[in-house]
Amino acid sequence: MTRSIAILVLAVATSIAFADVSFQRLVNADDEPQNWLTYSGTFRSERFAALDQIDVDNVADLKVTWAYQMQPSSFSGAGLVETTPIVVDGIMYITEPPSTVTALDALTGKQIWTWSPDMPEDVLHIGFPKVNRGVAVLDDAVYVGTLDAHLVALDAATGAVRWDVEVADNKIGFALTLAPLAIDGKIIVGVSGAEAGVRGFVDAYDSATGELLWRFHTIPAPGEPGSETWQGDAWQTGGGSTWLTGSYDHDLELLYWTVGNPAPDWNGDLRPGDNLYSCSLIALDPESGELKWHFQFTPHDTHDWDANQIPILLDAEFDGADRKLVALANRNAFYYLLDRETGEFLHGNQYSRQTWAAGLDETGRPIVLPNTDPTEEGNLIWPSLQGATNWFSPSYSPPTQQFFVATRLMGAIYYKAEVEYEPGQPFLGGGEQALSGDEAAGAIRALDVLTGERQWQFDLQSPPWAGVMATAGGLVIGGSNEGNVFALDARTGDALWNFQTGGAVRSNPMSFAVDGKQRIAVTGGTTLYVFGVE
Amino acid sequence: MGNRGIAMQLRLPAMLTFVFIGAVGHAQTPIDTMTDSDLDAGESVFRVHCARCHGMQGEGGEGSNLARPRLRHANDDQQLYDLVDEGIPGTGMPGVWAISDEQRWQVTYYVRSLGQLVSGEMPGDPIAGKAIYQGKGGCPACHIVDGQGRGIGPELTLIGEQRGAEHLRVALDAPSESQPSTAGYMDFLTVRAQTDYADVEGMRINEDAFSVQIRDIAGQVHSFRKSDLVGYEKVFAHSLMPEYTAVLSEQERDDLVSYLMTLRSEQ
Numbered sequence: 001m002t003r004s005i006a007i008l009v010l011a012v013a014t015s016i017a018f019a020d021v022s023f024q025r026l027v028n029a030d031d032e033p034q035n036w037l038t039y040s041g042t043f044r045s046e047r048f049a050a051l052d053q054i055d056v057d058n059v060a061d062l063k064v065t066w067a068y069q070m071q072p073s074s075f076s077g078a079g080l081v082e083t084t085p086i087v088v089d090g091i092m093y094i095t096e097p098p099s100t101v102t103a104l105d106a107l108t109g110k111q112i113w114t115w116s117p118d119m120p121e122d123v124l125h126i127g128f129p130k131v132n133r134g135v136a137v138l139d140d141a142v143y144v145g146t147l148d149a150h151l152v153a154l155d156a157a158t159g160a161v162r163w164d165v166e167v168a169d170n171k172i173g174f175a176l177t178l179a180p181l182a183i184d185g186k187i188i189v190g191v192s193g194a195e196a197g198v199r200g201f202v203d204a205y206d207s208a209t210g211e212l213l214w215r216f217h218t219i220p221a222p223g224e225p226g227s228e229t230w231q232g233d234a235w236q237t238g239g240g241s242t243w244l245t246g247s248y249d250h251d252l253e254l255l256y257w258t259v260g261n262p263a264p265d266w267n268g269d270l271r272p273g274d275n276l277y278s279c280s281l282i283a284l285d286p287e288s289g290e291l292k293w294h295f296q297f298t299p300h301d302t303h304d305w306d307a308n309q310i311p312i313l314l315d316a317e318f319d320g321a322d323r324k325l326v327a328l329a330n331r332n333a334f335y336y337l338l339d340r341e342t343g344e345f346l347h348g349n350q351y352s353r354q355t356w357a358a359g360l361d362e363t364g365r366p367i368v369l370p371n372t373d374p375t376e377e378g379n380l381i382w383p384s385l386q387g388a389t390n391w392f393s394p395s396y397s398p399p400t401q402q403f404f405v406a407t408r409l410m411g412a413i414y415y416k417a418e419v420e421y422e423p424g425q426p427f428l429g430g431g432e433q434a435l436s437g438d439e440a441a442g443a444i445r446a447l448d449v450l451t452g453e454r455q456w457q458f459d460l461q462s463p464p465w466a467g468v469m470a471t472a473g474g475l476v477i478g479g480s481n482e483g484n485v486f487a488l489d490a491r492t493g494d495a496l497w498n499f500q501t502g503g504a505v506r507s508n509p510m511s512f513a514v515d516g517k518q519r520i521a522v523t524g525g526t527t528l529y530v531f532g533v534e
Numbered sequence: 535m536g537n538r539g540i541a542m543q544l545r546l547p548a549m550l551t552f553v554f555i556g557a558v559g560h561a562q563t564p565i566d567t568m569t570d571s572d573l574d575a576g577e578s579v580f581r582v583h584c585a586r587c588h589g590m591q592g593e594g595g596e597g598s599n600l601a602r603p604r605l606r607h608a609n610d611d612q613q614l615y616d617l618v619d620e621g622i623p624g625t626g627m628p629g630v631w632a633i634s635d636e637q638r639w640q641v642t643y644y645v646r647s648l649g650q651l652v653s654g655e656m657p658g659d660p661i662a663g664k665a666i667y668q669g670k671g672g673c674p675a676c677h678i679v680d681g682q683g684r685g686i687g688p689e690l691t692l693i694g695e696q697r698g699a700e701h702l703r704v705a706l707d708a709p710s711e712s713q714p715s716t717a718g719y720m721d722f723l724t725v726r727a728q729t730d731y732a733d734v735e736g737m738r739i740n741e742d743a744f745s746v747q748i749r750d751i752a753g754q755v756h757s758f759r760k761s762d763l764v765g766y767e768k769v770f771a772h773s774l775m776p777e778y779t780a781v782l783s784e785q786e787r788d789d790l791v792s793y794l795m796t797l798r799s800e801q
Contacts, residue, residue, distance in 0.1 A: 432632070435718070
């Protein structure tokens with residue numbers, strides 16, 4: 001009897017699972033902390049788990065409740081897992097490299113369906129591994145960007161293709177590796193490809209039909225605002241890719257998206273000027289794609305310091321006034337706090353080792369030190385091209401106003417070389433030799449979100465490729481290249497629990513609840529682990 | 535001086551070597567039509583991306599000696615190209631993605647050309663060196679060659695193709711200055727761990743943020759949780775291998791290096 005009731009409950013739950021994830025549910029994601037509805041948890045991108053069942057007192061008892069072994073496709077080189085799962089009412093949606101989508105029962109890890117695109121064997125991925133960071137959900141569909149630069153809508157219940165559009169031409173280096181962002185009737189995506197000299201953009205597609213609604217080019221054409229920061233034809237191959245999911249403010253009706261490096265990466269002689277809107281945070285009108293404001297972190301970048309990090313939205317008192325803020329820890333080793341209504345620079349400070357700038361001026365522009373550009377002989381600069389942090393997510397804890405970031409303490413010898421653009425080939429103008437192994441290190445750092453001051457750090461053996469997640473239980477969850485998943489005390493940075501997954505952790509933790517029990521999910525190697533205390 | 539130099543088995547006339555290479559690289563590749571300017575371009579790429587580990591002439595250093603006609607991980611040009619592209623997982627060899635297809639073929643062409651170089655004279659007598667290895671040097675106490683010896687330090691069965699002669703000489707004279715590493719991590723880093731009960735000195739086998747595994751000089755493996763340690767020290771400028779300047783004469787060390795350079799797969 002009890003069993004049949006349980007089955008009935010499960011059946012009901014399942015029927016709910018594939019129903020509507022309305023835009024309103026996404027806006028009000030805070031109301032359902034048992035689910036994880038967007039890449040970064042909410043439109044504000046805090047990557048904060050509001051669940052507190054797992055806390056500082058019981059985290060030592062955290063154990064694996066189930067694991068799912070991914071089946072990286074037959075592609076050579078496939079296998080780096082950077083996905084953040086989405087969980088909706090007991091169903092988990094993940095991606096597996098390079099562009100497979102799989103739905104799992106969040107209670108047991110058993111597969112519901114899986115879908116893989118037909119991918120050309122010679123798919124280009126210039127400057128990055130064959131990865132995918134996850135899906136978006138809206139209404140009754142799941143959206144995925146593919147390595148060959150398509151955007152595909154899948155039926156959430158079965159994985160059947162609803163529509164499939166080519167966002168851009170993979171043969172000249174475009175690819176999609178990011179999790180799309182779903183807002184009101186629109187799917188927003190950006191592209192990878194600056195290392196092949198593409199001209200980057202942000203796109204909005206009709207969620208029901210796949211129709212392109214607008215496109216914002218991150219590198220302006222002659223005559224457009226910002227074009228004065230380019231010379232000649234350099235804008236045509238100017239890079240500025242948009243390969244990480246942005247944030248969204250429904251009240252302000254602003255979409256926040258980050259822009260990557262200018263191309264070619266290391267030879268800035270070929271593109272004099274500030275090279276807007278490379279290495280910038282841009283605020284777009286989600287209805288039209290119109291640019292509302294921008295802030296450039298690294299003008300005329302020559303170190304491949306994409307600004308593709310997660311912009312975290314928060315409201316707080318700053319200098320005696322209530323402000324709507326956006327915080328971002330940049331790959332260039334500086335932490336920034338901006339007004340997200342206007343883009344005004346409010347505060348910035350170094351948060352990780354760097355040797356290229358004396359600091360930031362009152363507008364937030366870096367005061368660049370002489371002789372820090374790449375040279376033919378090589379020039380040793382911190383941070384390395386992989387940056388003081390990278391795509392993997394930071395986390396913000398609203399109750400404690402702490403900003404957590406996984407940081408890479410690593411330098412590199414940067415080289416400059418001649419280069420000519422050829423479609424579908426690397427367009428780099430140099431290279432680097434990173435200081436690796438014992439010459440490099442990593443750390444999880446806790447910053448005061450308003451001042452950027454460091455509160456503590458937890459040392460890692462090597463520069464990490466995994467993000468962090470703070471929880472209402474007072475924890476910071478993270479991972480390491482050496483395969484550790486760990487829980488730190490958010491107040492002190494003390495390690496309270498760790499587990500060896502057996503493979504490098506290269507993704508972001510997330511949390512959900514199923515059957516009334518909190519779970520924490522993170523990947524190690526090509527296995528997804530789900531942890532709980534009971 | 536009579537025997538010096540005979541160790542190297544690569545003294546094929548350049549032309550013959552070239553024919554041999556051609557036979558190995560049988561599949562059609564862009565190398566078939568490459569010119570001297572491609573060779574120069576390949577050398578430029580090599581200096582930026584490869585020379586730091588493999589030596590300016592590919593003679594080996596921290597990375598393998600590439601100046602030989604047959605490479606262990608690359609039987610033909612296509613495999614060498616793929617290896618440049620993707621690296622060798624689990625070793626210090628990374629994939630070099632930051633170059634174009636053409637540059638990748640050019641550097642492949644350049645590396646193949648290194649196999650045609652006649653390697654330099656050996657500094658000593660390899661036959662005398664073998665006797666020193668097994669006798670006065672006491673090397674088998676810590677190293678394995680062809681299955682013989684104790685595995686405390688690195689295996690030396692193929693050391694002649696993995697390292698250059700200069701590197702090996704430094705390894706004998708000042709081991710702390712010539713430590714092998716994988717992906718930047720010293721393979722035999724000396725570490726000292728203290729618990730409430732014991733002090734352990736040995737070579738780091740593995741380490742993460744929470745634990746460390748150590749092999750001591752007797753070969754015993756110790757595993758510690760870092761939270762249980764009261765002290766932990768990495769001693770970078772130190773090697774558990776003795777400095778052989780105090781053990782062997784200059785001539786004996788030359789002989790020993792010459793013997794080590796004969797330890798190769800292509801006999």
